[in-house]
Amino acid sequence: MGVRQEDDINAKIIPPKEQEISDEIEIKVKKYLRGEGANLEVLHDKKLKGQLAVREELYGKSAKAAAKAEKWLMPSEGGYLEAEGIEKTWRIKQEAIAREVDILSRKNQHDIVLPELGPYTMNFTSSGRYMAVAGRKGHLAIIDMKSMGLIKEFQVREAVRDVVFLHNEQFFAAAQKKYPYIYNRDGTELHCLKEHGAILKLQFLKNHFLLASVNKFGQLHYQDVTTGQMVGNYRTGHGRSDVMRVNPFNGVIALGHSNGSLSMWKPTSSAPLIKMLCHHGPVSALAFHSNGHLMATAGMDRKIKLWDLRKFEVLQTLPGHAKTLDFSQKGLLAASTGSFVQILGDFSGSQNYSRYMNHSIAKGYQVRNVLFRPYEDVLAIGHSMGWSSILIPGSGEPNFDSWVANPFETSKQRREKEVKSLLDKLPPETIMLDPRKIGTMRPMRKKEKPSKQERDAEMEAAVADAKNSITRKKKTKGRNKPSKRSKKVQEAVERAKRPFLEEELSQKKKQKISEQSELPKSLQRFVRKTA
Amino acid sequence: MVETKRKTRDHNNRQGNKKRKVSSSKTLKSKSEKNSNDGERRKRTGPRLPNALRKELELMGRANRSNSDDEEIDSDDANDVYEYEEAVPEEESMKNRRFDPVENFEYELPNEFKDENVASEEDDDDSEDDGSREGQEGDEVEQEDGGRHARMLQEITGLPVEAFEGKKRKNDIVLSEVSNQRRILPSEPLVKRNREAPTLYFDEDVDLGFSTVGAIASEFEPRTEFEKKIAALVNDNEVLEAHKKDGARLLELNKISVEDVKDHQDRLAKMRTLLFLHEMKAKRIKKIKSKTYHRLLKKDGLKAAVAEMEMNPEAAKEFAMKQEFKRAEERLTLKHKNSSKWAKRILKRGLDVQDEGTRAAIAEQLHQHALLTRKMKSMKDNSSSDDSSDEDYGDDISDSSDQDRASKLLEKAKEKTLGVINEDGEVPKSGVLSLPFMVRGLQKRKETADEEAKLALEEYESSLKQLEGKRVIENVKKGTASGRRIFGAAKKHVEDSSNKIKVDNYYGSSDSEDNLEAQEDIDVDRSNNFKDEINFDPDLLREESEIGHDSFFKSLEDIVKDPGPKTTYEVAIFAADSWKKMSIKDNELSKCEKVADVNMKNSSKVNKPVLHDHDIEDVDDGSDSDSEVQMVDGILSSGTKSNYELPSQADLIRRAFAGDDVEDDFEKDKKQVLNEENPEPEKPVLVPGWGQWTNIQQKKGLPSWMLQEHDNARKKREEAVKKRKDAHLKHVIISEKLDKKAANLHTKTLPYPYTSKEVFEQSIRMPIGPEFNPVTTIGALNRPEVVKKVGVIIKPIKFEDVNPHERREDHNRSGQKQKKKKSTGASIKRNTNKIKVK
Known part of the structure; x- marks a missing residue:
């Protein structure tokens, strides 16, 4: 608080330019502070209060340093199309863009025509350096997008439905006619994952090293690619579905179903985390924003909906079909149907997506898949006659973090990163709707035991009830003695108290047992047996 | 250090005296003293002090009593300090004199003991020494802890004793609840500051000794003979002076005799030659490769040569030339005949006497000789092509000659086989052989022989074709390269073969007429059979009689007509189609009488259906995979047209509903x-x-x-x-x-100091790892509570003026900086160690 006040005071003195800079930094600092500090006034423990105050101050300093460093570490800013006067951004064609951009970017505008092996789908590595391409009729290839060189190309002579890279470009998985296979970069078949069955869609969870797949019968499989262990195998119960996406923020898998509903899954529970009715027709496409809050779905009911995943509410409903959707790193949304690709964007920052760019594929080739290339302003479109790549200004993240994804990675770096990422591999149970909750208090269960005070209050109430409920029957002479009456009352009170006391006792016992069992097995025999 | 230590050791015995003296002069009111004065009798209250300490105190008390009578102990004070009563330990219960203190002879002082007045400076010195040594000699110091420490502090700082007493009380849990009314002690702010500090540093004034190379060098003292000599020279005044002047004198000093120079040169030369020799030796040794290396090299060379020979006619020629040359050489020199000196010697001695290895070597040589001198036929082949009677060597060099030869050979072979086929008749008219059954048997045998001959003929024919035109080869290649057996392609193949047969017929026309007829007959048969063979699974069915799969095909047709639930429509239709074709062919086939006969015979076989079942599966698989091929073909034909199919009916219905x-x-x-x-x-x-x-x-x-x-x-x-x-x-x-696995990722209870969930969760919201924070702050975020190097002695706390209202701002500063600042501060603050108060 004090810091802000100081800034206010400074604002009066410093010139407007610096003021602007400080404002900018303040915004960034807020980002790095990751939320408000705790209210220390409620604390009674002075020592803790002191410690926390020191901590908070350190956090503030760290955030400030980070914000300042950002200026140097993230020098480039994303571009975007700006329309002047009556110009509209969506009227600007690719040819017009090509005239304006540099040679390197122009290289990214290309069409590859492969007429024979039918509609193509593709996948990028997280750095955007490599692309895996799969033709429906059995064509698999890996391409280095920097040099535009073909690394490996081969035909499997059976239907290929999907392809994904595993953690790096060394391995990729292809969903073929009967089973998914894992190949290495040289095209050598490493594994045939027979347990999955005939896969329609594949996804890879990078942080957890899980290969997720949904097969023809609507079964969702999770397989750990490091150990080969089948982590989860669940029936979705909604039949065949080939709409699947992983939420990059939390690793939750979303599946679109033919009844218009959408379910979200994690590998450790057999019931879906979330089930929501999105459309009246079958869900045809699905995409997640990288911040994990925003989801786009398209249905056969000619609607594209944008959802806020924190509230599970529709933010915006747009008309139109979409067979495939994809969010770019900067939050542009590409939707495509037929041979027409539309890019939506919100440049107002109010989650209000509007038309940004259009593109139609030459000669009416049917689009099968659109995918933004990470760290580049490029949209790759897989269609029935090969694939094409177009420029979408402002789609990719302009600054890459070489610790996260390095497009210029050397093989040594790649190896090191592989080891590091394996060491940092997250267990499958860390997939949850809000991963930031890890490490916090366990959420209260509904059948939470009442606190001690509540229990006491209850007991008192019961005792009072018992006391009041004693009706005196006026019977024979000797029965109504005061001693007898008091005895009766006492008995009633005891009876009322008994269940509570018993409960308490049993709880204590349980606690004791749990305390004992907390010791490792090998040490338990040394525990002194107290009576 | 060592010296001082010894000194203090010496003083150790005397220390008691001094202390006593100090205590008496300053009239300390340490509570322990008070306690000990009348401790024996009364029931004791207060904490149980270590026996040793008590002993010491007792001693002090006694000394006190002996010295000064004016000292009176107010027991009120004691009561004030101790609010509780502790259970009396065994050794103090005085029950059976078990734990009674032994008479302390060592410290017992005579009654007429007189105090000697020691200079106060020395006193100070000693006590300071004590302080610095405290950590080192734990035992001794522990024994005489207590008031001494306070006294020492008092002497250093010149403050009243109470200040340290307060601190001490805080140190000791038992003593902490002294009184209800709070007196603010001067040292309290200091303690408070230490308590609040996130990190305490104990490595501030560590003397690491020499810090620079220069410092170390300056301490150098020549010890050995050599060093002393050098030092003498270096420190020679004459030389020094020469250096200081223009250096002309240096030359004078540097005079060397002629012998010396010569000696030196000689030595150098010797060394150089030695070095050179060694170098040469090393070079040679380095060049030597291991046996295994040579073996492998040889193997590789051989392999490469063979491969080269096979691949490249030029190389083969060269190789042949080489061989020839070698042979000639061998024949000239007879190098491997036992004519070498070594061999002669061995032979003279007698082979029987030699050991196994030598014998083997000799044998090897002989073998080599035999190999080399043998007439090399393969090599001859090229040079003299006329002796073509042996056909085993096929590696001809020029293509044209090869083809010619082959065709000639083939024609010859064909003629022969034709001859065999045609030479019928000549049935013996008499004897056993003329018996009818024998005749029949002969006939049969002849038929089979004819069949074989036919086959051979076919082969010759085809190979001839191959040689004549490349068309056939191309066709065949197409058929094999596709990998999968495609029915259409197979059919083509059959046509080819029939064509061939036709050609054959034409060829046959050059022969006599009657032969031609017979041949034609057979040919027709053959062609039918041949078709059959190729259409069906060739591997399995060839074992069976070529004909007579009629019933099997009918059943297959049935099967195909109601395809299994798994096969798609396309596949089914395709399969049916192909099989229909087959059946038609089959019908054709069945027209032959002979065929029908054999059919009847074969159908009675039992094991046939099993085989056929197998076949059906095979064929099914084939058709399944073929559907894909067809799809590919379709695309190929459709070209650039978009080939997106409309959703199927079922799909449409599903969507509609x-x-x-x-x-x-x-x-x-x-x-x-x-x-x-x-x-x-x-x-x-x-x-x-x-x-x-x-x-x-x-x-x-x-x-x-x-x-x-x-x-x-x-x-x-x-x-x-x-x-x-x-x-x-x-x-x-x-x-x-509830996900039980995920529940383990949450804490069950709030960790200790926290009482509210919100505060706890807010406090862990920031990651403190190096991945998430700038390098400049990561140290401060992760610094431990106490920073201390191993081996650093933690000195006792010293008083220093701290403004109680000043807030500490320097918690994120590194220890080094702090240290510097402190060391430049006032001399009193020299020792600003902070002790973490528990």
Whole structure:
């Protein structure tokens, strides 16, 4: 608080330019502070209060340093199309863009025509350096997008439905006619994952090293690619579905179903985390924003909906079909149907997506898949006659973090990163709707035991009830003695108290047992047996 | 250090005296003293002090008493300090004199002991020494802890004793609840500061000794003979002076005799030659490769040569030349004949005497000789092509000659076989052989022979064709390269073969007429058979008689007509089609009488159906995979047209009806989930037979408690349902199932100092790892509570003026900086160690 006040005071003195800079930094600092500090006034423990105050101050300093460093570490800013006067951004064609951009970017505008092996789908590595391409009729290839060189190309002579890279470009998985296979970069078949069955869609969870797949019968499989262990195998119960996406923020898998509903899954529970009715027709496409809050779905009911995943509410409903959707790193949304690709964007920052760019594929080739290339302003479109790549200004993240994804990675770096990422591999149970909750208090269960005070209050109430409920029957002479009456009352009170006391006792016992069992097995025999 | 230590050791014995003296002069009022004065008799209160300490105190007390009578102990004070009574330990209960103190002879002082007045400076010195040594000699110091320390502090700082007493009390848990009224002690701010500090540093004034190379060098002292010599030279005044002047004198000093120079040169030369020799030796040794290396090299060379020979005619020629040359050489020199000196010697001695290795070597040589001198036919082949009687060597060099030769050979072979086929008749007219059954048998044998001959002929023919034109080869290649057996292609093949046969016929026309007829007959048969063979699975069916799969095919047709549920439509149709073709061919086939005969025979075989079943499966697989091929073909033919198919009928229907009632379905779904997760209470039901003796129960209805219970349960459920996260979201179901594995990622209870969940969760919101924070702050975020190097002695706390209202700002500064600042501060603050107060 004090810091802000100081800034206010400074604002009066410093010139407007610096003021602007400080404002900018303040915004960034807020980002790095990751939320408000705790209210220390409620604390009674002075020592803790002191410690926390020191901590908070350190956090503030760290955030400030980070914000300042950002200026140097993230020098480039994303571009975007700006329309002047009556110009509209969506009227600007690719040819017009090509005239304006540099040679390197122009290289990214290309069409590859492969007429024979039918509609193509593709996948990028997280750095955007490599692309895996799969033709429906059995064509698999890996391409280095920097040099535009073909690394490996081969035909499997059976239907290929999907392809994904595993953690790096060394391995990729292809969903073929009967089973998914894992190949290495040289095209050598490493594994045939027979347990999955005939896969329609594949996804890879990078942080957890899980290969997720949904097969023809609507079964969702999770397989750990490091150990080969089948982590989860669940029936979705909604039949065949080939709409699947992983939420990059939390690793939750979303599946679109033919009844218009959408379910979200994690590998450790057999019931879906979330089930929501999105459309009246079958869900045809699905995409997640990288911040994990925003989801786009398209249905056969000619609607594209944008959802806020924190509230599970529709933010915006747009008309139109979409067979495939994809969010770019900067939050542009590409939707495509037929041979027409539309890019939506919100440049107002109010989650209000509007038309940004259009593109139609030459000669009416049917689009099968659109995918933004990470760290580049490029949209790759897989269609029935090969694939094409177009420029979408402002789609990719302009600054890459070489610790996260390095497009210029050397093989040594790649190896090191592989080891590091394996060491940092997250267990499958860390997939949850809000991963930031890890490490916090366990959420209260509904059948939470009442606190001690509540229990006491209850007991008192019961005792009072018992006391009041004693009706005196006026019977024979000797029965109504005061001693007898008091005895009766006492008995009633005891009876009322008994269940509570018993409960308490049993709880204590349980606690004791749990305390004992907390010791490792090998040490338990040394525990002194107290009576 | 060592010296001082010794000194203090020496003083150790005397220390008692000094201390006593100090205590008496300053009239300390340390509580322990008070206590010890009349400790023996009274029931003791207060904490149990270590025996040793007590002993010491006792001694002091006694000394006190002996010295000064004016000292009176106010027991009130003692009471003030100790508010509780501790159970008397065994050794103080004075029960059976078990733990009674032994008379302390060592410290017993004579009654006429006189105090000697020691200079106060020395006193100070000693005590300071004590302080610095405290950590080192733990035992001794521990024994005489207590007041001494306070006294020492007092002497250093010149403050009243109370200040240190206060601190001490805080150190000692037992003593901490001294009094209710708070006196602010001067050292309190210091303690407070230490308490509040996130990190305490104990490595501030560490003397690491020499810090620079220069410092170390300056301490150098020549010790050995050599060093002394050098030092003498270096420190030679003459030389120094020469250096200081213009250096002309240096030359004078540097005079060397001629012998010296010569010696030196000689030595150098010797060394150089030695070095050179060694170098040469090393070079040679380095060049030597291992046996294995040579073996492998040889192997590789051989392999490469063979491969080269096979691949490249030029190389082969060269190789041949080489061989020839070698042979000639061998024949000239007879190098490997036992004519070498070594061999002669061995032979002279006698082979029997030699060991195995030598014998083997000799044998090897002989073998080599034999190999080399042998006439090399393969090599001859090229040079003299006329002796072509042997055909085993096929590696001809020029293509044209090869073809010519081959064709000639083939023609010859063909003629011969034709001759064999045609030479019929000549049936013996008499003897056993003329018997009818023998004749029949002969006939049969001849037939089979003819068959074989035919086959051979076919082969020759085809190979001839190959040689003549490349067309056939191309066809065949096409057939084999596709990998999968495609029916269409196979058919083509058959046509080819029939064509061939036709050609054959033409060829045959050059022969006599009657032969031609017979040949034609057979040829027709053959062609039929041949077709058959190729159409069906060639591997399996060839074993069987070529004909007679009639019944099998019919059954296949049936099977194909109602395809299994797995095969798609396309596949089924395709399969059916192909098989229809087959059956037609089959019909053709069955026209032959002979065929029919054999058919009858074969159909009786039992094991046939099994085989056929196998075949069916095979064929099914083939057709399945073929559908894909067809698809590919389709694309190929369609070219640039977009080949997206319309969704199938079933798909359309599914979609059309999918949108119906999705909302209702979803609501039902939600209800179900709710019921699962928050089950509805069971409705109260009267169990038949219970409470129904009369019809009173029925009239009354259910008992009230039952109803109440049900009501409660229902209310509870409703509340729970209302509390759910998806209570207000109509189209969303949020599962509230507890994930046991994920539950382990949360804390069960709040960690110790925290009392509120919110504060705890806010405090862990920031990651403190190096991945998430700038390098400049990461140190401060992760610094431990106490920073201390191993081996650093933690000195006792010293008083220093601290402004109690000043807030510490330097917590994120590194220890080094702090240290510097402190060391430049006032001399009193020299020792600003902070002790973490527990």
